[in-house]
Amino acid sequence: MPALFIDVRVADDASKDGALAKKLEEVCPVGIFVATDAGVEISEENLDECTLCDLCLEAAPKGTVQVIKRYEE
Amino acid sequence: MRFYEYESKALFERRGLPLGRSRLAHDADGARAAAAEIGAVVLKSQVLSGGRMKAGAVKFADTPDEAASHFETILPIEVNGQKARSVLVEEKTPIAQEYFVSVTWDGRAKKPVVLFSDMGGIDIEEVAEKHPEHVSKTHFSTILPITPRIAKEAVGAVGVTGGELNRLTPIVFELMQLFLDFDLTLAEINPLARLEDGRFIVLDGHVDMEAEARGKHKALLEELGIGEDETRQARPPTSFEIAGRKVNEADHRGVAGNVVEFDGDLGLVIGAGGGSLTLFDAVRNQGGRPANYCEIGGNPSVKKACELTKLILAKPGVEKIAVMMNVVSNTRVDIVARGVIKGCIESGRDPAEVIAIFRIPGAWEDEGFKILAKYGVEYCDRSVSMYDAAGRAVAKMGAQS
Numbered sequence: 001m002p003a004l005f006i007d008v009r010v011a012d013d014a015s016k017d018g019a020l021a022k023k024l025e026e027v028c029p030v031g032i033f034v035a036t037d038a039g040v041e042i043s044e045e046n047l048d049e050c051t052l053c054d055l056c057l058e059a060a061p062k063g064t065v066q067v068i069k070r071y072e073e
Numbered sequence: 074m075r076f077y078e079y080e081s082k083a084l085f086e087r088r089g090l091p092l093g094r095s096r097l098a099h100d101a102d103g104a105r106a107a108a109a110e111i112g113a114v115v116l117k118s119q120v121l122s123g124g125r126m127k128a129g130a131v132k133f134a135d136t137p138d139e140a141a142s143h144f145e146t147i148l149p150i151e152v153n154g155q156k157a158r159s160v161l162v163e164e165k166t167p168i169a170q171e172y173f174v175s176v177t178w179d180g181r182a183k184k185p186v187v188l189f190s191d192m193g194g195i196d197i198e199e200v201a202e203k204h205p206e207h208v209s210k211t212h213f214s215t216i217l218p219i220t221p222r223i224a225k226e227a228v229g230a231v232g233v234t235g236g237e238l239n240r241l242t243p244i245v246f247e248l249m250q251l252f253l254d255f256d257l258t259l260a261e262i263n264p265l266a267r268l269e270d271g272r273f274i275v276l277d278g279h280v281d282m283e284a285e286a287r288g289k290h291k292a293l294l295e296e297l298g299i300g301e302d303e304t305r306q307a308r309p310p311t312s313f314e315i316a317g318r319k320v321n322e323a324d325h326r327g328v329a330g331n332v333v334e335f336d337g338d339l340g341l342v343i344g345a346g347g348g349s350l351t352l353f354d355a356v357r358n359q360g361g362r363p364a365n366y367c368e369i370g371g372n373p374s375v376k377k378a379c380e381l382t383k384l385i386l387a388k389p390g391v392e393k394i395a396v397m398m399n400v401v402s403n404t405r406v407d408i409v410a411r412g413v414i415k416g417c418i419e420s421g422r423d424p425a426e427v428i429a430i431f432r433i434p435g436a437w438e439d440e441g442f443k444i445l446a447k448y449g450v451e452y453c454d455r456s457v458s459m460y461d462a463a464g465r466a467v468a469k470m471g472a473q474s
């Protein structure tokens with residue numbers, strides 16, 4: 001089942017940045033970012049586990065990562 | 074965690090409590106050999122439940138052949154749904170009088186208590202009701218050193234005096250010591266018999282150990298041959314309870330477990346600092362019929378809360394669930410809210426319909442309440458007591474029937 005509560009988006013350019021992908025994978029406590037050869041992928045399965053810790057926002061250049069609370073939409 | 078009689082007696086032996094000669098028999102030949110060695114014997118099925126006598130799982134034998142024959146009769150008998158593990162063949166003793174002694178935990182007094190009666194061998198609750206003067210209750214501290222004086226008080230309180238008092242006191246004292254040394258929740262001897270020659274002897278004993286103490290007493294459990302996978306509950310776990318254990322074990326984050334099955338229609342997702350017991354009682358006191366007991370806490374993942382919710386909703390007869398906890402600090406309200414809502418939706422149920430009440434105040438409650446509001450779930454904060462929240466859930470059950 002798709003995530004109900006949280007969506008995480010990475011800007012197109014940034015999502016292909018291998019170094020950023022590794023950093024995001026490392027900081028997220030619940031495994032939402034997966035570093036691949038192509039850049040970063042989002043683990044749909046883990047999205048709803050997001051703790052809203054903002055570590056990904058701090059690790060990435062401003063505006064490149066968005067954490068969206070679907071229940072506020 | 075319950076011990077078989079023969080294991081309880083092995084524990085009693087460590088503290089020098091007086092026991093009759095006995096052998097554990099696993100087959101008819103073993104029973105015959107034991108009786109040949111001991112003489113007249115009583116054969117007792119080794120099950121974790123009471124009611125053996127009534128079920129015909131206790132028999133007396135005067136000869137080895139009779140013992141072997143009784144073994145064959147007793148072993149297949151199920152006592153309260155439990156199969157016998159083995160049969161204890163024990164010396165038959167001429168009894169003059171039976172006593173009861175038990176050390177257990179008094180949750181209200183928050184202290185251990187010694188219960189003693191000079192009317193043993195029968196249901197102690199019945200004795201307490203019909204002959205209260207024959208039952209004493211004596212509390213003791215887990216902090217201060219215990220002394221034989223406390224045991225003497227317990228025995229003397231029902232009018233036992235003289236030599237009998239002096240011989241019973243060390244038995245009761247050793248049982249108290251055993252209770253503390255091995256983190257027991259119950260150490261009981263019933264009956265404790267005075268023989269015709271004046272000696273005292275433990276005829277039957279019952280011991281329960283705090284499940285959390287298993288690690289601390291690993292060496293003892295190994296010595297007694299109690300495997301790590303033996304839960305030793307009063308009854309075998311149901312498939313619902315086994316599934317609950319799997320939900321908890323599948324994810325290391327937090328706790329969503331200790332699921333116990335009941336036969337009601339209101340599913341419970343409850344927990345936090347003793348909250349589970351309080352809330353379970355509150356539901357019952359409000360006239361509700363819980364479908365289960367469980368414990369959540371320590372910030373379970375969304376997935377874990379979701380899977381627990383799905384399990385409870387899949388239980389036949391469950392109409393609604395009540396999601397309630399004490400005020401939480403190390404569990405996040407929004408994470409539990411996400412989990413239970415997801416569990417409802419994945420079960421094909423509307424959270425607004427199926428969640429009778431959500432009462433989890435505390436960490437991240439504002440975020441949690443936003444989620445609940447979005448899905449139309451009735452929720453309340455700490456201004457509504459656990460008891461009243463349980464009442465609201467029960468009222469909704471009444472309204473639908």
Ligand code: SF4
Binds near residue numbers: 027052056
């Ligand atoms: S806010 Fe925290 S938990 Fe959520 S995606 Fe970012 S790093 Fe992961």
